[in-house]
Amino acid sequence: MVRELTLIDALELQKTKSHTLVDVRSPKEFEEATIPGSLNIPVFSNEERAEIGTLYKQVGKQEAMDRGLEIFSAKLPAFIAEFRKIDTPITVYCWRGGMRSKTAVTVLELMGIRTNRISGGIHTYRKWVIQRLEEPFKPELIVLNGYTGSGKTKILHKLMEDGYPVIDLEGMAGHRGSIFGQIGVKPNNQKKFEILLAEKLDRYADEPYVFIEGESKRIGQVHMPPLLFEQKEKSPQWIIQLPTKVRVDEIMSEYEPTERPEQFLEAFKLIKKRVHQPIAAEIESDLENGRFAEAVEQLLTNYYDPQYEYSVARFAVTGEHVIQVETVQEAYEECLRRYKELKK
Incomplete structure (x- = not known):
């Protein structure tokens, strides 16, 4: 079962410097905005994400999911290897806490790498940022x-x-x-x-x-x-x-x-x-x-x-x-x- 953390809990853990946040979105998304201090280990590259998005819009959800599984399966060894380099507890996230982070956590669990997931993804972080900027x-x-x-x-x-x-x-x-x-x-x-x-x-x-x-x-x-x-x-x-x-x-x-x-x-x-x-x-x-x-x-x-x-x-x-x-x-x-x- 996927262990979900609230954004606040994840940020508190990160402050201890003995916990690692991992953004599994594409490098382009990571570059545009991420939670400071996070690592980027993407499920899909920029080009792969664009390809899957096009399939979703032009063909359908199932075809996009099938293509995503095909792409991700081929890169699993390298994906797992990157996570094995991390020597602290791990929490992953994507945009809204959807398929990418859920898939990452499931695969990592199967390989014996215990991982949490931020509920709501970085979307909840964006809300936190806006709220913080509006406070004295x-x-x-x-x-x-x-x-x-x-x-x-x-x-x-x-x-x-x-x-x-x-x-x-x-x-x-x-x-x-x-x-x-x-x-x-x-x-x-x-x-x-x-x-x-x-x-x-x-x-x-x-x-x-x-x-x-x-x-x-x-x-x-x-x-x-x-x-x-x-x-x-x-x-x-x-x-x-x-x-x-x-x-x-x-x-x-x-x-x-x-x-x-x-x-x-x-x-x-x-x-x-x-x-x-x-x-x-x-x-x-x-x-x-x-x-x-x-x-x-x-x-x-x-x-x-x-x-x-x-x-x-x-x-x-x-x-x-x-x-x-x-x-x-x-x-x-x-x-x-x-x-x-x-x-x-």
Whole structure:
């Protein structure tokens, strides 16, 4: 008999790190959205799933099931072998807890691999995500803000590495938030962004303070949920100020324009009309001729900095909010010092 777990029970087991969740949907479905931390051991490949779906629509359910059984039977040894590599208890799931997860559990049981199944599949997880995003987030947000190139993302990543609570919106979105933000990264869709965000909101629900970056409501292809965005707007802003040269170096290091010169030129053309002439022509010439540091400094001075001044004007910023330092490392240390002061 198949042992079914509720979604909440499965998530609690996963938190112990001694339990493994396995998504048996196709790699494409897994890539689009899954429960964070899950493995993907698909019953069908992307092409096989498409073939079976076409059969179901054009011929009938029984023919699709027969073809599915034929395909799955041929790959059983490899499928079982992947599960044997897992040395913890296992819970599998598919979209709605239907045929794929039921078939997987039945076969695994026959081979002596004890397995559970999430009742309702990832469909129930999607409902949980939506509910979580519509609930108030209890911790106070510490918003890192500042001019483009101030090392905010680097500081957040360093805080995460050192075990402090951080919501990395850009990392979840797969976008750095600027017109060049998609270069060198893989963007996520809204559904995957919301799943990653909901998991963080749940993880940090009992923290007194959580770090977040001062992003706009839209980050690349995705949008922040209204409740979290409103909370961020009302939260204290820590304004990081670094010398322009340091900011240029930070951008050069993070974006590596010398590796993708054509992409940077194409991205600049999207905002060229918003930059005053003849400065726009100078920036374009610098990008075309590999003078990237010069182009970056011009973009900061004539495009990004004025935008920042306009956007930050809506916050009641005083001297106590400003972190004026010479390096990103000093900014990190000051953020950490202030955070520890708040927790006393």
